[in-house]
Structure formats: C-alpha cells, structure tokens
Amino acid sequence: MDDQSETVAFLRGLTGADGRPAEVVETHGALIFLCGDTALKLKRAVVYDYMDLSTLARRKALLDRELELNRPAAPKIYRDLVPVTRGPEGLRLGGEGAPVEWLLRMARFPAEDELAVIAARQGIGDGMAEALGQAVQRYHRAAPLRAAEGPKLIADILDELARVFAGMEAVLGPEAPARFDAEARATLDRVAPLLARRAAEGHVRRCHGDLHLGNLVLIDGLPTPFDALEFDEVLGTCDVLYDLAFLLMDLCHRDLRQAANITLASWLLQAGGTEDAGLEALPLFLAVRAAIRAMVLVQTDAARGSDEAGPEARRLLAEALAALRRAPPRLVAMGGRSGSGKTTLARLLAPGVGAMPGAVHMRSDTERKAGAEPVDYSPEGRARIYARMLERASCLLGAGQSVLLDATFLDEADRAAAERLAAAVRVPFHGLWLEAPPAILLARVASRRGDASDADAAVVEGQLSDGTEPEEWLRIDAGDGLEPALAAARAALG
Structure with a gap:
C-alpha cells in the first residue's frame, strides 16, 4: 500500500491567500484540504470490498472519472486535476517532476449552502x-x-x-x-x-x-x-x-x-x-x-x-x-375559484394521501405552462389542460399512486369527467370545493407574486358571474383561515 504520509503533511501545511492553514475534511475514501477558495481532494490509499485505491494509477483513474462525471452538472465547482510533484526543494503543487500523487482541484463553496x-x-x-x-x-x-x-x-x-x-x-x-x-x-x-x-x-x-x-x-x-x-x-x-x-x-x-x-x-x-x-x-x-x-x-x-x-x-x-406497504390509491379533486387557496391547501394535504411520499399534486396552472408551448386560457386551451391532467391521473392511478387534482373545476363537465375517471379505474373519489367571500378572493389574487397562476381581479370577477358550483362535492370554508380548512379536508379524507 502506498505511503501517503509525506503528501498529507505537505497538504496540511498549505495556506490560503489570507494566510490561514488548510482545513481538512476526512471521508472513508478521501481527504479534502480546504485552502482559501480552493478545495483539493486526495484519494486515500485504501482497499475496501467495493473500491481499490491502493496504487497511484488507480487513484488517478478515479479522480479522472470523478471530474468527468461531475463537471457537466457543476462546472463552477469542478476545475481540473493537479499533480503533487517532487522538486529540488521538496513537494509542490504542479511542476515538471514525476507525480507522487494526484489531486482533484475544485472551487470551495460555503458549507452552509449544502x-x-x-x-x-x-x-x-x-x-x-x-x-x-x-x-x-x-x-x-x-x-x-x-x-x-x-x-x-x-x-x-x-x-x-x-x-x-x-x-x-x-x-x-x-x-x-x-x-x-x-x-x-x-x-x-x-x-x-x-x-x-x-x-x-x-x-x-x-x-x-x-x-x-x-x-x-x-x-x-x-x-x-x-x-x-x-x-x-x-x-x-x-x-x-x-x-x-x-x-x-x-x-x-x-x-x-x-x-x-x-x-x-x-x-x-x-x-x-x-x-x-x-x-x-x-x-x-x-x-x-x-x-x-x-x-x-x-x-x-x-x-x-x-x-x-x-x-x-x-x-x-x-x-x-x-x-x-401498498396504500390503495384514490383520486382527490380540489376545486374553487381563483384565490380560494386550492394550491396552498393541496400542498399541505397531498403528503398524507396514499403511499409515500403522498399523492401526486397536479395543478392546472403549472400543467398549462409545462412543455415547449404553454396552453392559453381559451375554452379550447382549458379543455386540453383538463384532458392532459386526467390522462396523467389515469396513468398514475393505474400505477398505484394517489392523485390530487388542483383546478377551478367551474365547469360541470370537468367535474363529471374526474368522477368518471375514478369509477373507470375503480378508486375512491373525493371532491372538495373551496369557497371564500369575493373580497377575500380578490385580495388574494392581488397579493400574488411569482405564482404560476396568471389569474387577476378580472378573472375572478368573471368566475363569480359564470360557472356552476357542485352540489355533491364537500364544501369547505377557505375564507376563515388555513387550519380550519385543512382540518376539514383531512377529516373528509379520513
């Protein structure tokens, strides 16, 4: 087994531009020397059942592979390989002499960013x-x-x-x-x-x-x-x-x-x-x-x-x-006008529905913008989005995964289509309808920043005058705070 003690001592003695000595992080297969804005990774001369680092050639080959694998995804971290060579004055980084060790040179990042x-x-x-x-x-x-x-x-x-x-x-x-x-x-x-x-x-x-x-x-x-x-x-x-x-x-x-x-x-x-x-x-x-x-x-x-x-x-x-443990899948449809809090509630509800890590939450606003060509808000565009969501839901339910659909569901035909899907694949269906006073709906959409929904006051006012409300879905008061609405939804789903 190669003796790396001299190389390790040399690297421990490096200092950054601020004069501070290198910090050392040890793992089972490597030593990482943190020196200023640079991190130098040394493969340790060890042999495990799954990894042989006993020779310099093996260590360099794995460092080459590590650089090759990681630089495409993290080019701002992974730089190059640098040799430790022996010259007249002892060991040094780089140089013309024969390498006694190879290091992977990386940009150092703050540990608090992991x-x-x-x-x-x-x-x-x-x-x-x-x-x-x-x-x-x-x-x-x-x-x-x-x-x-x-x-x-x-x-x-x-x-x-x-x-x-x-x-x-x-x-x-x-x-x-x-x-x-x-x-x-x-x-x-x-x-x-x-x-x-x-x-x-x-x-x-x-x-x-x-x-x-x-x-x-x-x-x-x-x-x-x-x-x-x-x-x-x-x-x-x-x-x-x-x-x-x-x-x-x-x-x-x-x-x-x-x-x-x-x-x-x-x-x-x-x-x-x-x-x-x-x-x-x-x-x-x-x-x-x-x-x-x-x-x-x-x-x-x-x-x-x-x-x-x-x-x-x-x-x-x-x-x-x-x-x-296989949790039986179910289909949950959460409807309501823009600003009723569907997405906020769905994100809290979905993790507890079905198998780990919960129901797949599909939101019409993000589905509309997915893909190379976002779908518009026209009746035809809306129909395409609902059809796409139900198609995906059918596939997911068939795979044993619960689904939570998050959309306005203002059209009775869309609600009926969701219920038919659940019946067709023989899974329980839960329809939840969120409602809140118009003033609250308008205030919520006005306060949105960086949200996937483009609904504004005009959209809400249009929804208040058009569309039908389901008689058979569970109505949940979403205007009186999040916790009561979440409790009601969870109770409905058991």
Missing part, C-alpha cells in the same frame, strides 16, 4: 423543493443512456443486502431484515416486467448514484448535484426513478415529507408524463434506498468501533418496510 445543512437549519421550502425536482430532472435528461437488465440491478442489490444483513442481527434484530427481504423480493417479482420495459425504453442511465441532500449544494441559488458515485459503474447505472428515490427517501427520513412530495411532483411535471407509469416501482425503490442507508450506517459504525447508529438504522429499516 442542502443537508439547509434542511437541518430551516427545512426545505416549497420553492426550493420545486427547484430540486427541476434540477434532478435536468440532470437525468443529460445522463448517458445505458443498456441494462432493469430487474437484475435491483435483484443483485437485494442479494447483497441479504448477505450483509445476516451479520447485523445484533444491531438490527432478526425479524426486520427477514421481513424486508421477503417483502422486497415479492414486490420485485410483481414489478419486474415494468423494470424490464423501462430499461428497454431508455429509463436506465448513468445516473448520479448517491443523490441525497449531502450531495446537493446551492450554486447561484440553484440546487446543484455534485460528488456523483464514481468508483462503481454498476452501482452508478440505474433507473432514473431509483436515482431520485434516494433523495425522496432522505427527505422523508428527515421528516420533510412535504418537500419530498413537491420534489416528486416537480420532477414528474418536467418529465412531461413520461415517468408517470414508473411510479408502480417507487415503493420498492424507496425501500431499497432506505435499507442501503441502514446497512451503511451499521458498517460505518463498526469501522469506527462505535455502537451509536443502531436506533437510526432500525428506524430506516422500519421506513423501508413502511414504503413497501
């Missing part, structure tokens, strides 16, 4: 969650296609989990790992044809592979993935929905289920409906991601000679089992 830190400090707001879904969808669209056997990728992971969990019964107990293995394999058997189709249709790509909040950072105010999994092409190649599932699981584990729900809806919206049918596999993907996180926690704990991770690992495994 999404894991932001989540711990203040949670993930609705706007940030929407941007997160958009950023991940952009990443996946740019990811290279890979030929793979979709079911085999997950089957191999389940085999590895079973092998490793067998040695963790002292921490995890015997029952939960056995239940997880049985239920996950039964679910895989059920969705295997879907995974095979998705692989054939191009949903398997060279993804990030390690997409949790700790590997996302705000750059120019936008969530940016970094530190993609570079040491194993097999693990880095997966279904894009499985890649996203790590992030959704991480958000749910941090009790940020509303953010997970909005992130998923945003990711699906940007995909233009092409990913909706895949949600039949999402419970399995979430469960496997949670189980892997539990396994890694126990392994890391053991390597440190600690026993502190047991409770969290057991909680993760319990979350994996919860994800595998």
Whole structure:
C-alpha cells in the first residue's frame, strides 16, 4: 500500500491567500484540504470490498472519472486535476517532476449552502423543493443512456443486502431484515416486467448514484448535484426513478415529507408524463434506498468501533418496510375559484394521501405552462389542460399512486369527467370545493407574486358571474383561515 504520509503533511501545511492553514475534511475514501477558495481532494490509499485505491494509477483513474462525471452538472465547482510533484526543494503543487500523487482541484463553496445543512437549519421550502425536482430532472435528461437488465440491478442489490444483513442481527434484530427481504423480493417479482420495459425504453442511465441532500449544494441559488458515485459503474447505472428515490427517501427520513412530495411532483411535471407509469416501482425503490442507508450506517459504525447508529438504522429499516406497504390509491379533486387557496391547501394535504411520499399534486396552472408551448386560457386551451391532467391521473392511478387534482373545476363537465375517471379505474373519489367571500378572493389574487397562476381581479370577477358550483362535492370554508380548512379536508379524507 502506498505511503501517503509525506503528501498529507505537505497538504496540511498549505495556506490560503489570507494566510490561514488548510482545513481538512476526512471521508472513508478521501481527504479534502480546504485552502482559501480552493478545495483539493486526495484519494486515500485504501482497499475496501467495493473500491481499490491502493496504487497511484488507480487513484488517478478515479479522480479522472470523478471530474468527468461531475463537471457537466457543476462546472463552477469542478476545475481540473493537479499533480503533487517532487522538486529540488521538496513537494509542490504542479511542476515538471514525476507525480507522487494526484489531486482533484475544485472551487470551495460555503458549507452552509449544502442542502443537508439547509434542511437541518430551516427545512426545505416549497420553492426550493420545486427547484430540486427541476434540477434532478435536468440532470437525468443529460445522463448517458445505458443498456441494462432493469430487474437484475435491483435483484443483485437485494442479494447483497441479504448477505450483509445476516451479520447485523445484533444491531438490527432478526425479524426486520427477514421481513424486508421477503417483502422486497415479492414486490420485485410483481414489478419486474415494468423494470424490464423501462430499461428497454431508455429509463436506465448513468445516473448520479448517491443523490441525497449531502450531495446537493446551492450554486447561484440553484440546487446543484455534485460528488456523483464514481468508483462503481454498476452501482452508478440505474433507473432514473431509483436515482431520485434516494433523495425522496432522505427527505422523508428527515421528516420533510412535504418537500419530498413537491420534489416528486416537480420532477414528474418536467418529465412531461413520461415517468408517470414508473411510479408502480417507487415503493420498492424507496425501500431499497432506505435499507442501503441502514446497512451503511451499521458498517460505518463498526469501522469506527462505535455502537451509536443502531436506533437510526432500525428506524430506516422500519421506513423501508413502511414504503413497501401498498396504500390503495384514490383520486382527490380540489376545486374553487381563483384565490380560494386550492394550491396552498393541496400542498399541505397531498403528503398524507396514499403511499409515500403522498399523492401526486397536479395543478392546472403549472400543467398549462409545462412543455415547449404553454396552453392559453381559451375554452379550447382549458379543455386540453383538463384532458392532459386526467390522462396523467389515469396513468398514475393505474400505477398505484394517489392523485390530487388542483383546478377551478367551474365547469360541470370537468367535474363529471374526474368522477368518471375514478369509477373507470375503480378508486375512491373525493371532491372538495373551496369557497371564500369575493373580497377575500380578490385580495388574494392581488397579493400574488411569482405564482404560476396568471389569474387577476378580472378573472375572478368573471368566475363569480359564470360557472356552476357542485352540489355533491364537500364544501369547505377557505375564507376563515388555513387550519380550519385543512382540518376539514383531512377529516373528509379520513
């Protein structure tokens, strides 16, 4: 094994422009030296079951791959590779001598801009969650296609989990790992044809592979993935929905289920409906991601000679089992005039409806603006939007995912179409109608800033004079505060 002690001592002695010594961050496979506005990453000379960094050539190859994978998505972070060379005066960065080590040179970013830190400090707001879904969808669209056997990728992971969990019964107990293995394999058997189709249709790509909040950072105010999994092409190649599932699981584990729900809806919206049918596999993907996180926690704990991770690992495994429980899907339609608070209420309601991370919230205003050509407000345009929403809802319900439709539903024909859809796919239907005094509706639309809805006072006044109100939907007073309206909606859904 290569001796890196001299190189490490040299790098520890570096100083930034301000004269302050380098800070050092240690991981299982690397040392990162934070020096002024620069971060220098050194691969440690270590060997694990899944990663061999024992030689300089191997370390450089993985640094090259790390740069190649990450620079397209994060060009403002990833710069280049720089050698540590030996000259007449000892070690130096760069130079003409033979390299004794290679480093990945990156731009340093504030630790407080990492999404894991932001989540711990203040949670993930609705706007940030929407941007997160958009950023991940952009990443996946740019990811290279890979030929793979979709079911085999997950089957191999389940085999590895079973092998490793067998040695963790002292921490995890015997029952939960056995239940997880049985239920996950039964679910895989059920969705295997879907995974095979998705692989054939191009949903398997060279993804990030390690997409949790700790590997996302705000750059120019936008969530940016970094530190993609570079040491194993097999693990880095997966279904894009499985890649996203790590992030959704991480958000749910941090009790940020509303953010997970909005992130998923945003990711699906940007995909233009092409990913909706895949949600039949999402419970399995979430469960496997949670189980892997539990396994890694126990392994890391053991390597440190600690026993502190047991409770969290057991909680993760319990979350994996919860994800595998199939919640019967339902269709919720939330109607009302502009300004009645439909979207605000829907965002709070959706996470608790159906399977983790909740019902897919489809809003007519965002659906109207999605795609290359936004749809106008004409009667024909409105009809196209409702038809598109119902088409997507049919696909999602067929995949076992609950749906919450958020639109005015002022036309009786649109309400009837939603009810017919629920009957056709044999799922429960819930119609919720929000109402508020005209003065409140007008004040709310006047106060909107940066909202997807373009409705103004003229639109509201037109809605007050036209359209019909449903007699059979549950009426909810949305003019007397959010909490009473939310309580009434939750009570209606049980």
